[in-house]
Amino acid sequence: MRLSRYFLPVLRDVPKEAEIVSHRLMLRAGMIRQQASGLYSWLPLGYKVLMKVQKIIEEEQNRAGAIQLLMPTIQSADLWRESGRYDAYGKEMLRIEDRHEREFLYGPTNEEMITDIFRTYVKSYKDLPLNLYHIQWKFRDEVRPRFGTMRSREFLMKDAYSFDLDEAAAVAAFQRMFVAYLRTFRRMGLVGVPMRADTGPIGGNLSYEFHVLAETGESGVFLDRNLLDKPIPGADTDFRGDLDPIFKDWTSLFAATDEMTTEEAFREAVPADNQLKARGIEVGHIFYFGTKYSEPMKANVTGADGKDTPVHMGSYGIGPTRVVPAIIEASHDENGIIWPVSVAPFEAVLINLKAGDAETDAACEKLYAELTACGLDMLYDDRDQPAGSKFATADLVGIPYQLILGPRGLKSGEVEIKHRKTGERETLPLTEAVARLK
Numbered sequence: 001m002r003l004s005r006y007f008l009p010v011l012r013d014v015p016k017e018a019e020i021v022s023h024r025l026m027l028r029a030g031m032i033r034q035q036a037s038g039l040y041s042w043l044p045l046g047y048k049v050l051m052k053v054q055k056i057i058e059e060e061q062n063r064a065g066a067i068q069l070l071m072p073t074i075q076s077a078d079l080w081r082e083s084g085r086y087d088a089y090g091k092e093m094l095r096i097e098d099r100h101e102r103e104f105l106y107g108p109t110n111e112e113m114i115t116d117i118f119r120t121y122v123k124s125y126k127d128l129p130l131n132l133y134h135i136q137w138k139f140r141d142e143v144r145p146r147f148g149t150m151r152s153r154e155f156l157m158k159d160a161y162s163f164d165l166d167e168a169a170a171v172a173a174f175q176r177m178f179v180a181y182l183r184t185f186r187r188m189g190l191v192g193v194p195m196r197a198d199t200g201p202i203g204g205n206l207s208y209e210f211h212v213l214a215e216t217g218e219s220g221v222f223l224d225r226n227l228l229d230k231p232i233p234g235a236d237t238d239f240r241g242d243l244d245p246i247f248k249d250w251t252s253l254f255a256a257t258d259e260m261t262t263e264e265a266f267r268e269a270v271p272a273d274n275q276l277k278a279r280g281i282e283v284g285h286i287f288y289f290g291t292k293y294s295e296p297m298k299a300n301v302t303g304a305d306g307k308d309t310p311v312h313m314g315s316y317g318i319g320p321t322r323v324v325p326a327i328i329e330a331s332h333d334e335n336g337i338i339w340p341v342s343v344a345p346f347e348a349v350l351i352n353l354k355a356g357d358a359e360t361d362a363a364c365e366k367l368y369a370e371l372t373a374c375g376l377d378m379l380y381d382d383r384d385q386p387a388g389s390k391f392a393t394a395d396l397v398g399i400p401y402q403l404i405l406g407p408r409g410l411k412s413g414e415v416e417i418k419h420r421k422t423g424e425r426e427t428l429p430l431t432e433a434v435a436r437l438k
């Protein structure tokens with residue numbers, strides 16, 4: 001992408017309403033724009049990151065055996081009356097009336113709707129286990145939206161729903177998602193720590209939240225610091241096998257939010273040098289809630305014994321529009337964002353130090369074409385701007401590699417590469433730049 005043809009409205013000064021660094025940087029880097037309280041547009045650079053986050057989520061959900069579909073954002077009130085949540089959900093629910101005065105709502109979550117889909121088509125235990133998921137916008141009328149898209153009113157959520165014949169099978173489904181979540185966050189450069197959690201309006205009695213540690217996290221968390229450098233299950237994990245050993249290994253060390261434990265209990269349970277008290281950003285939350293929805297909504301299957309039985313369910317959420325700021329909270333410096341390559345809006349930016357100089361332009365065009373041709377997601381800063389402002393923009397928007405090319409380097413047939421994360425620079429022959437980056 002040529003920057004002179006792109007839409008990247010970076011801001012020079014820090015917007016005063018932004019309280020935390022990720023909110024400030026997302027506004028300054030031209031990633032989002034607030035349209036109203038808790039409602040954001042995702043501008044091109046932010047949307048590119050959001051789509052890369054979404055892609056990693058989809059790959060790991062698919063690896064774990066979940067099947068993707070897409071449900072509408074608007075849901076019928078009658079469906080929520082069947083589960084009894086229509087009134088119970090409270091003021092967070094945005095209730096809508098259509099022209100025929102029929103009652104609808106903007107979905108805050110989809111347990112009822114996915115259960116309705118399931119009960120329409122699945123009748124036999126032979127069709128289980130089943131895990132269906134989608135990535136869809138949700139609305140929750142948060143009393144205090146804040147921190148940009150970290151806690152917004154309209155937000156994107158991956159929500160998966162599992163269906164099994166009995167609790168044992170449902171726990172195995174829960175463990176498949178647990179392992180998928182460990183892999184998902186680590187692939188985005190995040191350490192997502194699983195913690196015992198409350199079940200809240202979703203329900204059930206088994207729930208884990210995945211937290212990214214950051215001082216701006218809304219949750220107080222207590223954990224054994226050995227959790228932070230545990231290797232995650234590999235891409236060769238057999239998701240059809242027994243994942244209980246992995247689940248037990250990851251849940252044997254103490255980790256809980258301050259809603260689920262006390263500091264005293266924590267201090268007693270964890271050896272002093274392993275104790276870590278921190279703040280966490282909840283980026284994912286998984287639940288097992290048995291027949292809470294299948295019973296009232298009559299989502300039954302016929303078992304091997306010929307008897308009808310309500311299926312055991314779980315739901316598994318990740319907030320991609322919260323993950324993006326969480327990555328920035330975990331990875332930034334005084335000059336701006338530092339994107340892990342896996343989610344960076346562009347993998348590398350080519351900085352032309354003398355746009356308008358025929359020789360430099362020609363050399364940059366050639367290098368840009370070669371790098372793009374070998375599959376790199378490239379940004380080319382071809383603007384007629386001073387070098388300093390180009391470096392500042394590249395640092396602010398956090399592109400992992402900066403290729404810097406000007407008349408001097410050109411004379412010696414060399415290009416400089418700067419690593420955004422480490423600041424380290426290397427100069428190498430122009431002819432080796434493609435091999436170095438791909």
Ligand SMILES: Nc1ncnc2c1ncn2[C@@H]1O[C@H](COS(=O)(=O)NC(=O)[C@@H](N)CS)[C@@H](O)[C@H]1O
Pocket residue numbers: 108109110111140142149150151152153155157158159160202282283284285315316317318319320321322
């Ligand atoms: N207001 C919000 N803004 C941004 N992300 C949010 C917001 N509320 C929740 N999320 C994200 O959505 C994830 C799942 O939300 S949840 O309420 O915990 N779980 C559910 O809704 C279940 N249906 C899981 S499928 C959270 O872990 C969080 O990452």
